[in-house]
Amino acid sequence: MxxxxxxxxxxxxxxxIQRCYHCRKCTAGCPxxxxxxxxxxxxxxxxxxxxxxxxxxxxxxxxCASCETxxxxxxxxxxxxxxxxxxxxxxxxxxxxxxxxNVILFHEAFLWGIKLRGRINEPLMMVNYKLRSGDFFSxxxxxxxxxxxxxxxxxxPKTKNLRAVKDIFEKTRQ
Amino acid sequence: MKVSYYPGCSxxxxxxxxxxxxxxxxxxxxxxxxxxxxxxxxxxxxxHSTNFKLSVALPARNLVLIxxxxxxxxxxxxxxxxxxxxxxxxxxxxxxxxxxxxDGIIGRxxxxxxxxxxxxxLFHDDVGMDTIAQKVVKRxxxxxxxxxxxxxxxxxxxxxxxxxxxxxxxxxxxxxxLGAEVKQWSFKTDCCGGSLTISRTDVVRxxxxxxxxxxxxxxxxxxxxxxxxxxxxxxxxxxxxVKLPVFYFTELMALAMGVPGPADWFKLHMxxxxxxxxxxxxx
Numbered sequence: 001m002x003x004x005x006x007x008x009x010x011x012x013x014x015x016x017i018q019r020c021y022h023c024r025k026c027t028a029g030c031p032x033x034x035x036x037x038x039x040x041x042x043x044x045x046x047x048x049x050x051x052x053x054x055x056x057x058x059x060x061x062x063x064c065a066s067c068e069t070x071x072x073x074x075x076x077x078x079x080x081x082x083x084x085x086x087x088x089x090x091x092x093x094x095x096x097x098x099x100x101x102n103v104i105l106f107h108e109a110f111l112w113g114i115k116l117r118g119r120i121n122e123p124l125m126m127v128n129y130k131l132r133s134g135d136f137f138s139x140x141x142x143x144x145x146x147x148x149x150x151x152x153x154x155x156x157p158k159t160k161n162l163r164a165v166k167d168i169f170e171k172t173r174q
Numbered sequence: 175m176k177v178s179y180y181p182g183c184s185x186x187x188x189x190x191x192x193x194x195x196x197x198x199x200x201x202x203x204x205x206x207x208x209x210x211x212x213x214x215x216x217x218x219x220x221x222h223s224t225n226f227k228l229s230v231a232l233p234a235r236n237l238v239l240i241x242x243x244x245x246x247x248x249x250x251x252x253x254x255x256x257x258x259x260x261x262x263x264x265x266x267x268x269x270x271x272x273x274x275x276x277d278g279i280i281g282r283x284x285x286x287x288x289x290x291x292x293x294x295x296l297f298h299d300d301v302g303m304d305t306i307a308q309k310v311v312k313r314x315x316x317x318x319x320x321x322x323x324x325x326x327x328x329x330x331x332x333x334x335x336x337x338x339x340x341x342x343x344x345x346x347x348x349x350x351x352l353g354a355e356v357k358q359w360s361f362k363t364d365c366c367g368g369s370l371t372i373s374r375t376d377v378v379r380x381x382x383x384x385x386x387x388x389x390x391x392x393x394x395x396x397x398x399x400x401x402x403x404x405x406x407x408x409x410x411x412x413x414x415x416v417k418l419p420v421f422y423f424t425e426l427m428a429l430a431m432g433v434p435g436p437a438d439w440f441k442l443h444m445x446x447x448x449x450x451x452x453x454x455x456x457x
Contacts, residue, residue, distance in 0.1 A: 031381055103373040106373045107219070111220050139375075149441070150190070153186075165215075171231075172231050
């Protein structure tokens with residue numbers, strides 16, 4: 001059986017993450033580090049220590065905004081941003097509930113929107129997100145103001161060959 | 175110059191002033207944009223955060239459409255779409271097995287002949303700074319912008335191939351050519367929080383407030399962006415005491431070049447830029 005470290009390294013397909021020597025440049029530049037449960041470099045150490053449950057359960061993997069500052073500045077080219085994508089995918093596959101519930105509900109609503117029309121219609125996607133999250137009232141007045149400015153059109157062109165988009169979803173399903 | 179055009183979903187909705195201003199400026203610069211026929215969403219953050227293969231396949235479908243139409247270049251104004259397109263190209267070029275799998279999923283092989291360009295690069299390098307400077311009929315005197323590139327245009331550098339990724343200057347140079355007094359700051363490529371704006375609004379408010387505070391400290395009276403996600407966050411999440419007007423760079427290019435439209439586009443902003451602009455005699 002593969003270790004957690006081997007699993008992650010295999011999927012990153014870049015340099016092995018144990019090349020990290022904890023200079024903490026990733027954490028220093030991370031705009032979300034202050035609200036994360038564990039800092040990015042600490043996640044690397046936890047993977048090395050086989051702490052799969054703690055890592056996949058952490059808020060860190062869902063709060064990473066994929067700004068890619070970490071990989072840009074890492075002196076050892078450890079692809080931390082890609083690592084976060086891999087950890088999120090693993091958590092979904094293994095049925096670990098996301099600690100930041102609304103982050104994944106947003107992603108689900110967004111992907112629902114693509115499957116529905118091939119393109120995101122922002123008001124439809126937002127209604128879907130609100131139904132999923134139960135967060136009905138935030139941004140209401142802003143939404144109305146944007147709607148009145150014509151920035152949230154209820155009708156917008158969709159992809160004609162919707163079959164092709166749905167095929168992509170089916171064939172990449174894990 | 176004929177260039178294929180991929181607007182992406184935002185430019186047909188919340189970022190419609192970006193769509194209109196990109197088109198107006200391109201036309202004034204002699205660029206003939208043709209929208210990609212039957213394009214679909216790039217997948218954005220939500221695809222790559224949850225399913226790697228989906229995040230490559232969605233942009234790949236569009237790349238194949240562009241290639242099949244015989245186009246060599248595509249302009250992608252949304253920084254998020256730009257990043258997803260470049261990232262898909264990167265993975266397809268470096269992973270033969272993935273490439274074969276994607277060709278099967280799309281049903282038509284991607285030959286790799288499309289160059290993905292952001293309008294900043296296209297205007298700055300292909301049109302050229304001399305041409306842009308010659309087109310200016312109304313200098314933006316008194317406007318003191320900081321240029322905000324955000325994350326997705328510049329990072330990761332290996333994928334985006336954007337100039338000077340820690341201190342990009344192309345947008346500063348364009349704004350300078352328009353007659354604006356561009357302010358220097360060290361937050362050009364700091365993150366605005368992206369799509370967390372919906373799910374963790376509190377976090378994004380903090381990030382945006384810091385950006386606005388720093389822009390003010392640099393002496394700026396506005397912020398200029400080239401990304402619909404950054405625009406949405408900067409324009410809606412800043413605190414009352416720190417907020418500044420935010421512009422798409424193409425709106426300011428149109429204004430300086432005498433291209434019609436800016437006054438109507440400014441009405442679509444959430445932070446009203448008209449007091450600043452009329453105070454400076456620019457509209």
